[in-house]
Amino acid sequence: MGMAELERRKDEKIDGVIYDMSPSPSYRHGIVNGNLYLIIKQGLKDSICLVSMENLDFKYHPDKNDDYLCPDIMIVCDRKHLKGGSYSGTPKFVAETLSPSSSKRDRAEKKDIYEAAGVEEYWILSPEGHLEIYYLREGRYVLEESYILQDDKEEEHYNAETEISLRAFPHITMTLQEIFEGLA
Numbered sequence: 001m002g003m004a005e006l007e008r009r010k011d012e013k014i015d016g017v018i019y020d021m022s023p024s025p026s027y028r029h030g031i032v033n034g035n036l037y038l039i040i041k042q043g044l045k046d047s048i049c050l051v052s053m054e055n056l057d058f059k060y061h062p063d064k065n066d067d068y069l070c071p072d073i074m075i076v077c078d079r080k081h082l083k084g085g086s087y088s089g090t091p092k093f094v095a096e097t098l099s100p101s102s103s104k105r106d107r108a109e110k111k112d113i114y115e116a117a118g119v120e121e122y123w124i125l126s127p128e129g130h131l132e133i134y135y136l137r138e139g140r141y142v143l144e145e146s147y148i149l150q151d152d153k154e155e156e157h158y159n160a161e162t163e164i165s166l167r168a169f170p171h172i173t174m175t176l177q178e179i180f181e182g183l184a
Helices: 003-008 027-043 103-107 109-117
Strands: 011-014 017-020 050-053 073-076 093-097 121-126 130-137 140-148 163-165 173-175
Touching (some): 011 109
Antiparallel strands (some): 011 017, 130 140, 163 173
8 A cells, every 4th residue: 555545544543443434425525525625614713723635644542542533523612632643632523424334333333422421512424415413412412403515495495594503603504495505
């Protein structure tokens, strides 16, 4: 394997088991992540907080072992927990965009890990225009919002202009149409 291939490889380690995240998910996965990243990045301008997209490992219990996840989108504000390519604090927000190889893990193990780590807000998106928003309530995730993009104005349940904001950053708002732009 060449050096370029090694640099592109992504993996995650859960309970000591390494999950290969290669090959890359579909281009639609990247469009959703890119849209969300750009919206959040603009909203965090002049903030101490940072948003990362698929390039920062989250070491969710570094005091116990070296397990880590690589969230699609993650907001971190406590910079003292940044070291190299990893973060060992508690993210303010995490989003995972589903792909065939990781869908079950995103909805089960990773959701449980983010919940136990105290991540206040967790979004699960799909390149098909679905969005689930979970908020931490008394240590457990509660599904607060669930959307399926309906962008045909002739449809009874048109919702493309529905505005959503991040709980910890209420000034960061976006519409479903903005999140899923470019998928058609």
